[in-house]
Amino acid sequence: MTSPPSIFRLWLAALLCWAPLALADDLATSWQQAWPIIVDAEAPAYRLTLPSEVYATLHTPALADLQVFDSRGRAVPTLLRPSGPAETAEEQRQAVPWFPLPLPARSEARWELVAETDPSGRLRRVESRGVQPGSERGDGAALVDLSGLTAPVTALELEWEAxxxxxxxxxxxxxxxxxxxxRPLPARGRLLDIAHEGEQLVRRRLELDAVSPRYLRLRPDDGSPPVELSGVVAVTRPPASLPEPEWRVLAGSPQGDQAFHYRLGQRLPVTLADVESEASYASQWRIYSREHEDAPWQLRAAPWTGYRLADDGEVLRSAPQPLRAPSRDRHWRLVxxxxxxxxxxxxxxxxRPEQLVFLAEGEPPWRLAAGSARESRRPAPxxxxLASLAERHGAGWQPAAARLGEAQPLAGEAALRPPRDWTQWLLWGVLILGAGLVGGLALRLLRS
Known part of the structure; x- marks a missing residue:
């Protein structure tokens, strides 16, 4: 005969085994579709760019029905954010002209700087007059000419003879x-060139906050020994830019005089609009949108002139029109x-496709589930x-890149049907049961 403690242990083991199955079953019945997430390296956080097939699955206008799950069906902290800048190019290094200067003047020291520039602003000659008392020459301070650079300078690398x-x-x-x-500039870094027991530590870099002045002046801090420079290298990085937008062309239907109706089947974060036509035209346009057919139309862009004209074999088109604010509405109207x-x-x-960022919690592999009228993404910090990780790894840190595998169908269209509200049925059942009990009591009283 099995003892009560043994029965309790069997019941607890069965409950623990059933819990993951219940989570997985909830994932399979509450979400329309899922995609396996493929990662190439271990990282604390990952990011992936949403493809159009995910937008086609989403149900809610705010994209709340989008959640990452681990292999056991547990929700993972997930964040949806706007499209980030395109991947920036690698740092570029370029030697720049520099000129030695006297050390900073103290109380009774006097010196002046005479510079000669060409028409473009580049330095041709620098002459310093006057030196610090008690010294025949001042080394360590330098004037750096950055007028020949086009990109902002993010750092300086100083060179000196060993x-x-x-x-x-x-x-x-x-x-x-x-x-x-x-004007003073904040610079981070300490120049080091020290050796001990055969080991050497060298640091030649001064970090800057992406500045674009024509000239820089370097001076040793008070109490710091000067460095006899032999060269200056400017470190630049091309500015980050947004990725090119993606486009969807919708076919329209007439809706009154000079008005046309369109329907967008995906929850895309639309920010630009344009008119597509094979024929030449020139017209003033207004664009509206709304989520539901019975909602009022909202003006999304100021009236603009659009055209498509031929000019000596070349087609001239008007520029796309930016919207006042991003919109995911289903219905659109051109007037x-x-x-x-x-x-x-x-x-x-x-x-521009948005990015989904999630933390590497739970047990991989992870899955992205989308499309649900019953579930929504859970809030998470x-x-x-991400801010803490960026502070630790540096301002340029980003979550590791991830991508989606082949789509896996789950509940399909059934996940988009709202769950039934059993509250009214329950209330009616309680009322009927209460009425039956009262009737039974009354019948017993009559019989007695």
């Missing part, structure tokens, strides 16, 4: 565009002032964790 004397110095920087007015073609024009809607 010597037996160790280097341990701090420098401060000033910026100017006319060699007359100077023209002078559309003469028989067929409705096409509506081009532009968007993902932004705070």
């Amino acid at each position: 010597s037996e004397r160790p280097v341990d110095s701090r420098y401060r920087l000033e910026a100017s565009d006319d060699l007359e007015r100077w 023209s002032t002078s559309w003469s073609a028989e067929a409705p024009p096409g509506l081009r809607l532009g968007y 993902v932004e705070a964790v």
Whole structure:
């Protein structure tokens, strides 16, 4: 005979085995579709760009029905954020002209700087007059010419000749565009060139906050020994830019005089609009959108002039029109002032795919589930964790890249049907049961 403790242990083991199955069953019955997430390396967080097939599955306008799950069906902290800048190019290094200057003047020291520039602003000659009392020459301070650079400077790498004397110095920087007015710049870094027991530590870099002055002036901090420079290298990084937008062309149907209706079947974050036509035209346009057919139309862009004209074999088109705010509405409307073609024009809607970021919690592999009228993404402090990771790894840190595998169908269209509300049925059942009990009591009283 099985003892009560043994029965309790069997019941507990069965409950633990059933819990993951219940989570997996909930995932399979509450979500329309899922995709396996493929990662190439271990990382604390991952990011992936949403493809169009995910947007086609989503149900809610705010994209709340989008959640990452681990292999046991547990929700993982997930964040949806706008499309980030395109991947920036690698750092570029370029040697720049520099000129030695006297050390900073103290109380009774006097010196002046005489510079000669060419028409483009580049320095041809720098002459310093006057030196610090008690010294015949001042080394360590330098004037750097950045006028030949087009990208912002993110760092300076200083070069000096190797010597037996160790280097341990701090420098401060000033910026100017006319060699007359100077402003201090925050610079991070310490110049080091030290050796001990066959090991050597060298640091030549001064970090900057992406500045674009024409000239820089370097000076040792008070109390820091000067460094006999032999060269200056400017480190630049091309500015980050947004990725090119993707486009969807919708076919329209007439809706009154000079008005056309379109329906967008995906929850795309539309930010641009344009008119598509094979025929030449020139017209003023207005664009509206709304989520439901019975909702009022909302103006999404100020009236603009769109055209498509031929010029000596070349087709000239008007630029796409930016919307006042991103929109995911289902219904769109174009209104023209002078559309003469028989067929409705096409509506081009532009968007930049958003990024989904999730933390590496739970047991991989992870899955992305989308499309549900019953479930929604759970709030999680993902932004705070990302900020902490960026502070630890550096400002340029990003979550590791991930991608989606082949789609896996789950509940399909059934996941888009709202769950039944059993509250009213339950209330009616309680009322009927209560009425039956009261009737039974009354019958017993009559019989007695």
